[in-house]
Amino acid sequence: MADLGPRIAVVGAGGFVGNRMVEVLNLDLRWPVRPVARRASGLALAARFALDGRVANAMDHQRLKEALDGCEVVVHAVAGDSATIIGSVEPVYTAAAAAGCRRLVYLSSAMVHGQSPTAGTDEGSPLPRDQRLPYNLAKREAERRLFKLAERGKVEAVALRPGIVWGPRSQWIGGLADALLGGRAGLVDAGRGVCNAIHVDNVVHAVRLAATVPGVAGEAFLIGEHETPSWRTFTARVATALGMSIEAIPTLDFEQTPPTLQERVDGWRQSRSVQRALESLPRPLRMGLAAAWAASGALPQARPPGPQADLEMALLHRATHVPNWEKARRVLGYEPIMPTDEGWRRTIAWLAFAGYPVTVT
Amino acid sequence: MLPSVVISGCGAVVNEYYGPLLQRRELDGQLRVIGVHDPSPDRMRAVVDRHFPSARPCAVFTDLVGLPADLVIVAAPPATHAAQVIEALEAGRAVLCEKPMALTGAEAERMVVTAERTRRLLAVALVRRWHPSSRIARWIVRSGLFGSVHSVDVFEGGPFRWPVSGPGYFTRSLSGGGVLADLGPHLLDLLHDWLGELELLEMQDDAMGGVEANALVRLRAGNVPVVLRLTRDWERPNEITVQFDQAMLRWRPDDISHVTVTTRDGQALKLTGPEDGDFLDSFGAMLDAVLERMAGCPSPVVEGREALTVVRLIERAYRDRLPMVMPWLEPAHG
Numbered sequence: 001m002a003d004l005g006p007r008i009a010v011v012g013a014g015g016f017v018g019n020r021m022v023e024v025l026n027l028d029l030r031w032p033v034r035p036v037a038r039r040a041s042g043l044a045l046a047a048r049f050a051l052d053g054r055v056a057n058a059m060d061h062q063r064l065k066e067a068l069d070g071c072e073v074v075v076h077a078v079a080g081d082s083a084t085i086i087g088s089v090e091p092v093y094t095a096a097a098a099a100g101c102r103r104l105v106y107l108s109s110a111m112v113h114g115q116s117p118t119a120g121t122d123e124g125s126p127l128p129r130d131q132r133l134p135y136n137l138a139k140r141e142a143e144r145r146l147f148k149l150a151e152r153g154k155v156e157a158v159a160l161r162p163g164i165v166w167g168p169r170s171q172w173i174g175g176l177a178d179a180l181l182g183g184r185a186g187l188v189d190a191g192r193g194v195c196n197a198i199h200v201d202n203v204v205h206a207v208r209l210a211a212t213v214p215g216v217a218g219e220a221f222l223i224g225e226h227e228t229p230s231w232r233t234f235t236a237r238v239a240t241a242l243g244m245s246i247e248a249i250p251t252l253d254f255e256q257t258p259p260t261l262q263e264r265v266d267g268w269r270q271s272r273s274v275q276r277a278l279e280s281l282p283r284p285l286r287m288g289l290a291a292a293w294a295a296s297g298a299l300p301q302a303r304p305p306g307p308q309a310d311l312e313m314a315l316l317h318r319a320t321h322v323p324n325w326e327k328a329r330r331v332l333g334y335e336p337i338m339p340t341d342e343g344w345r346r347t348i349a350w351l352a353f354a355g356y357p358v359t360v361t
Numbered sequence: 362m363l364p365s366v367v368i369s370g371c372g373a374v375v376n377e378y379y380g381p382l383l384q385r386r387e388l389d390g391q392l393r394v395i396g397v398h399d400p401s402p403d404r405m406r407a408v409v410d411r412h413f414p415s416a417r418p419c420a421v422f423t424d425l426v427g428l429p430a431d432l433v434i435v436a437a438p439p440a441t442h443a444a445q446v447i448e449a450l451e452a453g454r455a456v457l458c459e460k461p462m463a464l465t466g467a468e469a470e471r472m473v474v475t476a477e478r479t480r481r482l483l484a485v486a487l488v489r490r491w492h493p494s495s496r497i498a499r500w501i502v503r504s505g506l507f508g509s510v511h512s513v514d515v516f517e518g519g520p521f522r523w524p525v526s527g528p529g530y531f532t533r534s535l536s537g538g539g540v541l542a543d544l545g546p547h548l549l550d551l552l553h554d555w556l557g558e559l560e561l562l563e564m565q566d567d568a569m570g571g572v573e574a575n576a577l578v579r580l581r582a583g584n585v586p587v588v589l590r591l592t593r594d595w596e597r598p599n600e601i602t603v604q605f606d607q608a609m610l611r612w613r614p615d616d617i618s619h620v621t622v623t624t625r626d627g628q629a630l631k632l633t634g635p636e637d638g639d640f641l642d643s644f645g646a647m648l649d650a651v652l653e654r655m656a657g658c659p660s661p662v663v664e665g666r667e668a669l670t671v672v673r674l675i676e677r678a679y680r681d682r683l684p685m686v687m688p689w690l691e692p693a694h695g
Contacts, residue, residue, distance in 0.1 A: 028692040039524070041525055050571050354592075355590065355597040
């Protein structure tokens, strides 16, 4: 029998994890859930259920406040570029406070520790500042801002740090299938590195705990699974389902190169001192800089056909350790609830449902 | 005397297509847009300001049909189609009604009967009939050029991005349903036009108290099995595949101009229509056909009586719907 939990708003309900959260909270737990999406079109999946879906941009305090009214817990599952990741934290937090919410669960990422963390990495490890991937820096900065707001605010903040979130509708699954079918898939160093994989249902389970376990305000939790497959094994699961041999997936070279100018400017822009300086600028100037920045990042870059390794892929495929998620187990009582084989069975069933040419179930 | 047009509804389809198209036609001196109606003053004002500064904004639909228009374009939410179309026809106007024509067969029947009684044109905006690519496909299917048809498979959709105005769009009472009510009229109309009468065998969808994001419809056209898979969920190659005795036809519904035919000996032919174009051109061709028909020319339009067949088919599909099998939605038990 399902227990009636707190009323939860899922901001970012149109995304992969947000959508699964709405499904689980509504179908399995029967908790009152309110999907919130940036645009009405983002409610297409949530609309399968008879729910009170709301439209509010994560940067729009007033619309968000109205959308969150009456909810005890807010889950921040907004995806997007670095500006969205960083810029959405304060509006969501302040709207949650204005709406009288008790707790905000922030969906962060294990990538705050980097794609290739050192042995023994846990929540107490310093978060590296010299990372080259803007996503990592943005998540790191978003967490920092959230906990700073929560220090003086009334809404409790809890952050979760999952790694590679897989399962039905994951880009790590569908995107990989697309790459395999399109002849664009490859493995760096034969994919020997460990994959910090976590099934989306385990992430949702952790969110449920983070929303309800008392005394965890201000805490961040790494979450994971007991099995840590190699990237080769992970890729082989999808390839095999599509009737392809892992042996046919090429091994790619990737040479670490000095940071590009774009990467250097990305890192500089997301440093704390620059962020502070930007915040002190008048709003029109800040908006102008943001627009100019977005335009520069959107410049098309020629990409040759065929498999290509990029920095993220190289770091992931060469990872030697996954972070330690013992704290989540100890404090939240988190244990993965989705067995790996069952997770793959469901994932491959979804691939077939989504129209991929699955030959082996 | 230029034909005069009024528009009911200032939502996405007007902003994306009818607005730019009619504005262009007005500037070219081909017609006049004399009135616009929408219950939202903001939406109506935005369309008037952007496209038709000389049109009269009408807060009430009755005021719109009271204007001396030759044609009423009904592009309001589907739940309002029947009442608005009937009122416009009774007022002596010709009507171009957006799809879906109506939410039920009974509503559509009343619309058709009214059109026949008042002897006014009721055309339905099944715009894909005007894509050059769909005309090529139709000709190939109906001519028997590559032999008889063995099977038809349709997979269409992707993450939903249509700029709808609010969550109300995703309600059965306003839209008639989900992805089947949205894309189904286009595709079932084409299949009906190409293959003849369609028999519904089965419909599955993933609605769980709301409206579906995924639908699977199995049909039969004579002995030809037809599978229609629609989605608002995940990006996949959108394709209509027709298997013939001697070849396979592939058409991407977003490709306005081309179809590809692969013969049994492996030759791939890319067939192109007489004119290249975009979606707006197809809307333009459809509008031209409607205006020509109003002027007494025998231009082909999809009349209400023909569109009624598909409305009934969709109504039956929803009535007999079965839940899709989705094992990944079951609770996890560790």
